[in-house]
Amino acid sequence: MWHLLAPIFGCLAQYASAHGGAVNYTVGDTWYPGYDPYAPQEAQDLADWMPQRKWTTNEPIFQPSNLSLACNFPGTPARASIPITAGATITAVYYSWVHTVGPMVAWMAHCGADCRALDASAAAWFKIGEKGLQAGDIETGDWFQKTFSRWDGAPSLWSERVPAALRPGKYLIRHEIISLHSANKPQWYPECAHLEVKGQGEGFPGEEYLAKIPGVYSMDQPEINIDIYAPEVASRTEYKIPGPPVWTG
Numbered sequence: 117m118w119h120l121l122a123p124i125f126g127c128l129a130q131y132a133s134a135h136g137g138a139v140n141y142t143v144g145d146t147w148y149p150g151y152d153p154y155a156p157q158e159a160q161d162l163a164d165w166m167p168q169r170k171w172t173t174n175e176p177i178f179q180p181s182n183l184s185l186a187c188n189f190p191g192t193p194a195r196a197s198i199p200i201t202a203g204a205t206i207t208a209v210y211y212s213w214v215h216t217v218g219p220m221v222a223w224m225a226h227c228g229a230d231c232r233a234l235d236a237s238a239a240a241w242f243k244i245g246e247k248g249l250q251a252g253d254i255e256t257g258d259w260f261q262k263t264f265s266r267w268d269g270a271p272s273l274w275s276e277r278v279p280a281a282l283r284p285g286k287y288l289i290r291h292e293i294i295s296l297h298s299a300n301k302p303q304w305y306p307e308c309a310h311l312e313v314k315g316q317g318e319g320f321p322g323e324e325y326l327a328k329i330p331g332v333y334s335m336d337q338p339e340i341n342i343d344i345y346a347p348e349v350a351s352r353t354e355y356k357i358p359g360p361p362v363w364t365g
């Protein structure tokens with residue numbers, strides 16, 4: 117409901133804290149800080165250690181066709197990559213996550229020689245994991261997004277595995293939360309980081325697993341253009357996450 121009230125109150129600091137995003141990553145015991153949209157930009161833009169693409173607000177994106185859906189706005193490439201072995205788990209660390217309804221999808225895209233040259237909105241994305249409605253009904257049930265939300269200021273953690281069979285190379289990873297608490301006004305919260313995948317894998321997902329972002333979502337999809345409070349929707353106990361199947365390798 118925050119989003120409906122916000123225009124009345126204007127741009128309050130508390131309003132900014134009603135959203136969030138992936139601000140850090142961990143792989144094993146190693147911690148990789150990402151971009152802080154509310155810290156001074158210049159030092160972060162020049163930081164050789166920065167693995168996350170630039171984002172400058174934690175406001176959602178509302179249009180499924182928005183080019184910034186790929187890697188947020190402005191989505192400027194990062195200078196560093198997070199090293200990870202195929203089969204290992206990467207955890208995205210969020211702050212101030214308070215929304216409770218809607219799916220969360222982790223995607224990857226192969227960069228070619230250098231992720232700094234990849235236009236994320238033209239990339240071939242594949243899902244490596246997704247988390248949706250785990251029990252109960254659409255309006256009040258246990259979405260992963262709900263269990264993940266923390267109201268006490270502690271960080272929220274979302275872990276997914278890089279498929280063990282994935283061939284080594286440079287990749288983007290994209291963590292996406294879709295929040296559906298405003299009727300027929302879906303909100304997207306995407307953040308991207310650069311990965312350097314190592315290992316012995318030789319696999320790569322086939323065409324049926326690939327999608328463009330933007331492109332994969334539209335307001336013609338009932339799972340996206342949804343009123344979770346409409347009685348015939350609210351009580352449903354299944355929600356099919358749109359897009360291709362997850363590639364587990």
Ligand SMILES: *[C@@H]1O[C@H](CO)[C@@H](O)[C@H](O)[C@H]1NC(C)=O
Nearest residue numbers: 176177178179182183184189
């Ligand atoms: C796309 O999203 C960005 C970030 O939210 C926003 O600033 C921009 O106005 C949007 N573009 C369009 C065409 O709606």
Ligand SMILES: *[C@@H]1O[C@H](CO)[C@@H](O)[C@H](O)[C@H]1NC(C)=O
Nearest residue numbers: 139140149150209210211271
């Ligand atoms: C993210 O990392 C920064 C820098 O290490 C740290 O200050 C911040 O508390 C971390 N945020 C979360 C939510 O863990």
Ligand SMILES: [Cu+2]
Nearest residue numbers: 134135136215
């Ligand atoms: Cu929000």
